[in-house]
Amino acid sequence: MSATRLTPEAVETARALLGSLGEFGGHITGDDVAHLEVHGNEVVGSHLVPGLDIEAEQVEDGVEVHMRVREAVRIEKPVHLCFGMLPEEGVQHILMDVTAEANSFASVQAHCTFPNAVDITHRMDAVITIEPGATYEYFERHLHGKEGGVLVVPKTRVHLGEGGRFKTEFELLKGQAGVIDFDYEVDCAAGSTAEMVARIIGRGHDTVTVHETAHLLGEGARAVLNTYMALRDDARAEVYNTLTASAPYARGHVDCKEIVQHRAVAKAVPVVEVHHPLAHVTHEAAIGSVDSKQLQTLLSRGLSEDKATDLIIEGLLS
């Protein structure tokens, strides 16, 4: 796949899409940086580097992306993906199939931008296979407009091979979330490590549902599930973190922290399930208003209550 096959219109769209990232502008497009831009269900830009294969094609109900990191290849610079839509309305459906072959390494920075959204659906159905000894990192950052008219439905299933490593972060801090229904599930083989983090600010009438699940199936598998959320106005959130451990020396931790302001409502449901006496998992969840001691400390430095609250939330979501 090469950018030279793209039409001038597609190239212009890719430029506009990347331009909408604004302060997210770390979307580097040098010769040694692999990247892929998808506007709606159309591929509008791409570039590959040795050891990384990406096949993308438009299908009836979306765009299929097949990505493969070749065995023992280390992709030195982060792979940049940009998914988004510039119009106010539309549907984007990404069907993604990722394979990180044995002992490979790749780090992916995905930016999802919907700056003008009024009624947009962004759906992602992904299957990620991380073979033994491989590392795959996926950082997804969302940039939404002020209207919050986006339905975001990312569903990802991860198969993590022996000694493999998977790390993912989902971040929506800019603009209004809209409706998010986030669902990540990972199976962890022996000696593997999974780390999932979601950081979300909900405003207005945003509705956020987070499902993070990890199954520690192999001996010594490890997982950490973290969710950090700040809700204000009439936003609502439900967080379901599930961690099961069924092998000796499996270790896991679930952590959910939510700050709630105004009329917002938050619910956290941590589930930990242990099927082996030598496994150990823990959880903690804290939901509440801004900590009064933190707030009073910053007030006593002369910050207004709003600025102090923003700073505390900035720290929590950093």
Place this chain on the structure above:
Amino acid sequence: MAILELRDVKLQLGEKLVLNGVSADFWEGHIHALIGPNGAGKSTLASTIMGLQGYTAYEGEITFDGVSLRGLPIDERARLGITMAWQEPARFEGLKVDRFIMAGAKDKSPAKVREVLAKVGLDPDVYAKRAVDKTLSGGERKRIELASILAMEPRLVLMDEPDSGIDVEALERIFDLLGDMKAAGATVVMITHSLVVLHHADHAFLMCNGRIIDKGVADKISGYFEHNCLPCDHVNAPVLQEGQVVSV
């Protein structure tokens, strides 16, 4: 000249009168100490001066540089130049040290952050980008809190047990910094249970049972530590043995 004046300040929390007619003058450019047994009202008095939540419904009058503090929220008091260092500083998950210090700093430059961190004996290269969270010890957070106060350049600092969790070397550095603040015209009020801390004060108040029962130069008031207490009607006052004399 008194920068902070308290006149017959009373505060009731629940059924208890925790401040019972406190009148005191805190002089500009001086280091004052508040000493006394647990429950005497020292921290309550500091919280009332700062206007912390739950400590605002006082009777009497508190004025700072001639301005009544009644009804002023914490941040407005801070903008007048009043600030506070807690005995156990707050932890801020994820918030970086430099952002914390800059938040209330007069000069919000990275250079200022480095300067104040160095002054409290913390290497800026090591600490500026660390989070003010549980990965720092209590003593480290205390020094970072002091750095944030130095950057704020306040006129009045209320310090609740400045020596708590601080090692000897760092404590000497803190005393030097308090001396610098005093030289710059700031007023420091230290709440302490330590004779060492008291000796760095110019002047001290002895509190018991919500009242100031003695005041004077530190050497005079230090008799409290030598004899553990003064006879008074506090519920925890020691029972003197026959023939025992307590003097200050």
